């Protein structure tokens with residue numbers, strides 16, 4: 001059984017590395033760590049990185065990385081994923097050293113083709129992460145649209161050991177999932193859509209006031225606000241969505257429900273209504289979750 005410590009980081013392709021680095025540092029509120037050629041590492045915790053930006057010809061999601069609960073579980077997880085036919089590849093020492101982390105495997109989900117990294121022992125920085133104007137406290141979740149919803153839900157729950165926190169729809173069209181035994185209502189969610197793509201990424205804000213202050217800062221900096229502020233019924237969080245320089249949707253979220261490892265409440269089936277998504281009755285802007293290509297990587301090319 002796979003046991004996770006947390007959602008660690010994502011790797012994004014961006015079309016203008018300098019512009020996006022400035023945005024994630026000075027608007028989103030992350031801390032710049034280092035740049036190695038066309039790759040930039042940023043953090044929102046004591047980890048060496050919680051976001052990697054890479055210059056690319058088109059913007060999109062390149063990888064999603066989860067930290068395993070214990071280093072001792074790495075080989076068992078590698079063998080398990082191999083048994084499941086997922087053909088994981090272990091990264092070379094050279095690559096894990098660049099990433100400042102321990103043993104790392106990479107595989108592709110066979111349904112929508114997202115590349116995952118499962119890793120252990122990320123380097124902890126000497127100085128704590130100091131939130132700037134936008135007080136973010138952690139990387140919280142990743143959401144996809146998919147036209148293969150049932151298969152993807154089955155894959156996450158029955159192969160990767162994610163647990164359903166809530167669903168929505170008579171025929172389920174939304175699922176909010178947590179990587180067991182991480183406590184947050186969801187570090188991954190999926191929704192039925194015409195195509196397979198990233199819907200958004202979410203960061204936790206420290207307080208509700210920080211979300212309110214961000215509304216003014218985003219407006220002052222002409223950053224498009226795409227939805228909110230409002231309150232999501234599923235996780236109970238206060239939210240605010242906005243666009244990054246490539247149009248990718250980002251969310252600040254505050255006050256998400258947390259689950260214990262044992263004795264957690266049962267998942268609810270929620271009405272697929274406007275009020276379920278926003279108890280305050282707001283409506284997303286047309287550009288909400290419009291961009292978010294999933295970059296298909298050829299894992300055969302991974303150097304090992």
Ligand SMILES: CC(C)c1ccc(C(=O)O)c(O)c1O
Pocket residue numbers: 143199202232233234235236237251253277
């Ligand atoms: C994608 C939608 C709008 C959504 C719905 C509910 C929650 C939550 O309960 O936290 C989200 O985070 C969402 O992004």
Ligand SMILES: [Fe+2]
Pocket residue numbers: 141143200202251
């Ligand atoms: Fe979200």
